[in-house]
Amino acid sequence: MVTATATRPVGDLLRDWRRRRRLSQLELSNEAGISTRHLSFLETGRARPSRDMVLRLTERLDVPLRDRNGLLMAAGFAPVYRERSIDSPEMRPARQALNRVLDGHEPYPALVVDRLWNLVMANEAAMLFLEGLPEDLVRPPINIHRLALHPRGLAARAVNLPEVRAHLVARMARQVALTGDPQLTALHEETRAYGGGDDDGPHEPSHDIALPTRLRYDDQVLAFFSTVTTFGTAEDVTLAELAIEAFFPADDETAAFLRRRAEARHG
Structure with a gap:
């Protein structure tokens, strides 16, 4: 089960997580190895992130796995991380x-x-x-x-x-x-x-x-x-x-x- 973040645009979610981590676009783009311009386009919805880009950015932002799945779904991809009951x-x-x-x-x-x-x-x-x-x-x-x-x-x-x-x-x-x-x-x-x-x-x-x-x-x-x-x-x-x-x-x-x-x- 993932959180209800998948109903929001993935760019909005990425921006929220960047701000929560108190990073500027320049700082995050440097850590992720992409241009600030591209990151800006992703956050505003002018560009659509690939699956690998979502995973790269969420790893740099230390997003919890549950929410990484939510961002993947918001970008149109299937969740990557499994969630199994501890009793399974x-x-x-x-x-x-x-x-x-x-x-x-x-x-x-x-x-x-x-x-x-x-x-x-x-x-x-x-x-x-x-x-x-x-x-x-x-x-x-x-x-x-x-x-x-x-x-x-x-x-x-x-x-x-x-x-x-x-x-x-x-x-x-x-x-x-x-x-x-x-x-x-x-x-x-x-x-x-x-x-x-x-x-x-x-x-x-x-x-x-x-x-x-x-x-x-x-x-x-x-x-x-x-x-x-x-x-x-x-x-x-x-x-x-x-x-x-x-x-x-x-x-x-x-x-x-x-x-x-x-x-x-x-x-």
Whole structure:
């Protein structure tokens, strides 16, 4: 499935993506190895791009695979990139690889999300984040971004909520700016409204590297930081849109708690 961009002229779409990447026509034409005049003609519709030209320009613009298919269709060509369900037989090797990553991260939480931050897969340790939350928030499809910021979700447990909220809101804002995805935009607007948006606290650049998230569980505060891994070389739309978020203990007490919890699960 591709986005609904195929109803717009391909030149308009190319111009939108160039502007989203903050490139001038001269800069993009230099990167793509074409003349500025030709690029201008493509954007205004005075010239029709070839299939190879669409692929060349969308690669230089780092357009997501889903939207590359949309631009190809707008130019009159068939989509190039396949989109298969993660549960399809053809995706079994990918599922196995993802499971190895998740299992290998035990006893620490790790999960796989799609482009909209919907939960796709998770290891046993990650179930900690779902325990005791309202049923409507943990009913599939579970949206991790919503779960983190909803007042009845993990936000109710976060000791350092203003910092966490500012970081997550800023991260989503960057994704919206890079992709222009209307569904991401709607999710961003929804979750910003939970806590008043940008008034909740400043976003510190250092938080992009390691922001501890402190969550209260009973009489203990657990501290985590996380890393996000994406598949930059994937040629399948589904795989290209998946991300692994791996959580690590930010202190010795949290690490010991997670080890004890894993030992109790496995006897």
